[in-house]
Amino acid sequence: MAASWYQVTCDVPAPLSETVADFLSELSGCGVCTENRDVDSFSPDDIPELATASITCYFTLPCQIEQQLAQITGFLATLPGYTPVIPPQVSLLGEEDWATSWKAHFKPLAIGHRLLITPSWETDGQDEGRAVIVLDPGMAFGTGGHETTRLCLECLESLLVPAPADITTMKILDLGTGSGILAIAAAKLGALQIDAVDIDPQAVIVAEENCTLNKVAEQISCSTTPLEQLGDGYQIILANILAEELVRMAPGIVSRMAPGGSLILSGILAEREELVRNGFDPFPLHFEASLAAGEWRCLHYRRLP
Ligand SMILES: C[S@@+](CC[C@H](N)C(=O)[O-])C[C@H]1O[C@@H](n2cnc3c(N)ncnc32)[C@H](O)[C@@H]1O
Structure with a gap:
């Protein structure tokens, strides 16, 4: 499958996340994704903020990724309080990865003796006599x-x-x-x-x-x-x-x-x-x-x- 995007993720101290997100958004010309919370938590009231935020942006191919990375590392170096722990991570993404990679996290889940929760793309599996609940992760x-x-x-x-x-x-x-x-x-x-x-x-x-x-x-x-x-x-x-x-x-x-x-x-x-x-x-x-x-x-x- 042909690659379609470069994905670049920068881990930065949480207080710098907005500044870095603004910069990456402008540089890449599209939106960014910020992960700064422990989302596997019960309610919005007790979702703890993490000390480090991961900001991810995307560059459409063709692009001079080395030049983009040089701009990103140069910008990060100017930020007070930024000490690079990991350099920005780069990966190539294809159309199919983009649409389906998140699905890998959701697998059929047997509960009790009679229930099976399964995402809609996994309904072909064995239900072993269980009542099947089809649930796609939603909002x-x-x-x-x-x-x-x-x-x-x-x-x-x-x-x-x-x-x-x-x-x-x-x-x-x-x-x-x-x-x-x-x-x-x-x-x-x-x-x-x-x-x-x-x-x-x-x-x-x-x-x-x-x-x-x-x-x-x-x-x-x-x-x-x-x-x-x-x-x-x-x-x-x-x-x-x-x-x-x-x-x-x-x-x-x-x-x-x-x-x-x-x-x-x-x-x-x-x-x-x-x-x-x-x-x-x-x-x-x-x-x-x-x-x-x-x-x-x-x-x-x-x-x-
Ligand atoms: C933790 S989720 C539970 C969802 C699902 N029932 C489960 O067990 O996975 C709590 C839900 O309760 C809703 N909720 C909170 N306070 C409520 C209230 N006073 N009346 C009705 N729904 C409420 C929230 O909007 C949320 O969708």
Whole structure:
């Protein structure tokens, strides 16, 4: 395959990232990509900024890359506080690499005993009798890789496998649906009446697309309806949201549960488990379990009759 671009990446101290990004953008004549956050993190509030930022720009072929590199290193040398640890890294990219190289990071992921999350370009593989959820990484949280999602899915599976007698009539709420992954899992395991809500309209668009992709759009109603405007009688409520928000919403959540219904709370760092337990203590709930994965906890409650 013919190469089409030079990709140049400069690692610089974080405070210099804007200056370097502006320079590279002007020099290359196109946009730059800045990686300065530990993105494998749960929420925008706790995404830590890294000490070093990687700025990547692209030069279309043909181009005199040596001259461009000389300009870049010359510019970096003028910046106060810049000490080159690694020189700018250069690689050649082809059309196909450009379009597909990111896909290498997303592989089918088996969860629990019955679920398999797979990107749409990997659907030919063996599903070994698992319910397959096709999910392309989109703008919304929830491709199954995060512990908080996985814990929810495992707990949900334990409630729906084997299928309870009332699975076709039970109402399920996925509060903070993101990509729709939890709602889609519930549908794939046989539930027919699922509400998937999110305060982020972009997430709702992604969730709707994923429901269609998984052919479960008829079972799932996606919307931005706030909790306060939802009905009640949910046999299962799933909420993978941060601890403080869960506690704030506790009265609204519990009042929407059917007697005997299950509540699955995730997105809780181990050190905040007590905060959530205290927040849900005053309500008529039976504490069933605290599931752990690394620093994350997922709490399972049942509503008392
Ligand atoms: C961590 S993501 C969870 C996504 C998915 N349910 C999963 O388990 O992977 C949390 C989602 O909750 C949404 N959210 C946060 N606060 C909310 C609230 N008060 N009501 C509804 N959605 C909320 C966010 O927009 C985000 O999409």
